Amino acid sequence: MAHDFSVRSGRKELLDLPHIPFADIRRNMSELEVINSTLGGHAISIRGFRMLAGNRKKIRITEIGCGGGDNLKALMRYSRRLGIEASVTGIDSNAECIRAAREGWKEGDARWIHADYRKAELEEQPDILFSSLFCHHFTDEELVDMLHWMDAHSGLGWFINDLHRHPMAYHSIRLLTRCFSRSYLVKHDAPLSVLRGFQRQEWLRLLGQAGLEDYMLRWQWAFRWLLVRKKQEGTTDQYV
Numbered sequence: 001m002a003h004d005f006s007v008r009s010g011r012k013e014l015l016d017l018p019h020i021p022f023a024d025i026r027r028n029m030s031e032l033e034v035i036n037s038t039l040g041g042h043a044i045s046i047r048g049f050r051m052l053a054g055n056r057k058k059i060r061i062t063e064i065g066c067g068g069g070d071n072l073k074a075l076m077r078y079s080r081r082l083g084i085e086a087s088v089t090g091i092d093s094n095a096e097c098i099r100a101a102r103e104g105w106k107e108g109d110a111r112w113i114h115a116d117y118r119k120a121e122l123e124e125q126p127d128i129l130f131s132s133l134f135c136h137h138f139t140d141e142e143l144v145d146m147l148h149w150m151d152a153h154s155g156l157g158w159f160i161n162d163l164h165r166h167p168m169a170y171h172s173i174r175l176l177t178r179c180f181s182r183s184y185l186v187k188h189d190a191p192l193s194v195l196r197g198f199q200r201q202e203w204l205r206l207l208g209q210a211g212l213e214d215y216m217l218r219w220q221w222a223f224r225w226l227l228v229r230k231k232q233e234g235t236t237d238q239y240v
Helices: 022-038 041-053 070-081 095-104 140-153 167-180 184-195 200-209
Strands: 058-064 085-092 110-114 128-132 157-163 216-220 224-230
Touching: 022 041, 022 070, 022 095, 022 184, 041 070, 041 128, 041 157, 041 216, 041 224, 058 070, 070 085, 085 095, 095 110, 128 140, 140 157, 140 200, 167 184, 200 216, 200 224
Parallel strands: 058 085, 058 128, 085 110, 128 157
Antiparallel strands: 157 224, 216 224
């Protein structure tokens, strides 16, 4: 089947549908953790965190669309190695994802919220808000609202780690998941996620529609974008 990579796909992923059994969700989240670890997704989230955390030794981190919590796990372990006291919160509208995150968490205290991120009750303002492989689930109009929300609810700033829509990325993940995945969700959704991903000009257009100017947008291996906006002291030109 031929695909038009010039535009984002509007097809919904299976994971966006209701009533997916917990066992299937848990396997999906487990395999996504392996993919993020192997293909550098966690390293990108750590890079975004570093750009915002600075030299702080105490920090509050919140992820929207946290899924099984593997990115928060990676950030908690990284913070611990640096002697940073991190408190983490994961928000997801899928109750089974929150259950999988809670059951798989062994990194100390964490707060899990089952809610649409826009309706989540945050006890304190997060220093850092982020999302990973979450934005591509939404329409462009919904994403402009999300950018506004992240800007309004973060203290230090926020970052987004998401997919670059590209034929090589699509065909690579399609073949890898066909050969190695045991999850029908991963086999179906991983290639479709790429088709719902972004190209640079689309991010620039969305950021312009949101009225945001001071940010950093960089391509990352393997076929991802890291978008960072720092709200306090300094500009994105100072990021390393």
